[in-house]
Amino acid sequence: MSKTAESVLSNNTSAVAPDDDDSPPSTVLVLLGPMEFETAGKADIMSIKIRTPDERGPTLEAAAKMVKEETLQAMHVILKSSSVSSLYDETIVETFFEALTPGAETTVHVLGTPDMPVQPADVNSIRVSLLMGGLRLESEGLTEGEEGGWTLTARKPKPGGDSDDEEDEEPKKEELESIAE
Secondary structure, three states: OOOOEEEEEEOOEEEEEOOOOOOOOOEEEEEEOOOOOOOOOOOOEEEEEEOOHHHHHHHHHHHHOOOOOOOEEEEEEEEEHHHHHHHOOOHHHHHHOOOEEEEEEEEEEEEOEOOEOOOHHHHHHHHHHHHHOOOEEEEEEEOOOOOOOEEEEEEOOOOOOOOOOHHHOOOOHHHHHHHHO
16 A cells, blocks of 8 residues: 555645655656556655646645655656646646756646547647746657657756757747647
8 A cells, every 4th residue: 555645735636745744756657637647555646636727726825835856856747638728837847847856847738539649739838838947948849659649758857957069958938839829
């Protein structure tokens, strides 16, 4: 059985984190929409469930209090393509940015359907939020073996940059504008 403390925030919305303050979570999992995730065994995963846009703010605020600066090694956000415009918001990245360690990976999994696969334009708002949130987009594309899904992977830059080309350190305004179109 998993060692967790559940804090119910509103209407079945919850944030679940390890109850041992000496071992903060190393991974945060944000589930947007009607999805479930249960940790198996001893886990250091904080699971956040947000089912409606009204729950997003209070849930993220409560979850932010459960993590410490530069303790998260990874963040995963999982949502259905039909929920991108209603449930995904840049505050998800903003909430956990300081908690991510330099080099930590953030992956957004957008679940599609066989008859309606996710298209690049469907995830523009996610792509822009990752870049504007201070993360460096590393890869994106159709998810193998999943029914029309799309995955975007970004990384928090290390201090001093982890690239030899200083021009790549900050996304250029023109690049962001072309993505948003």
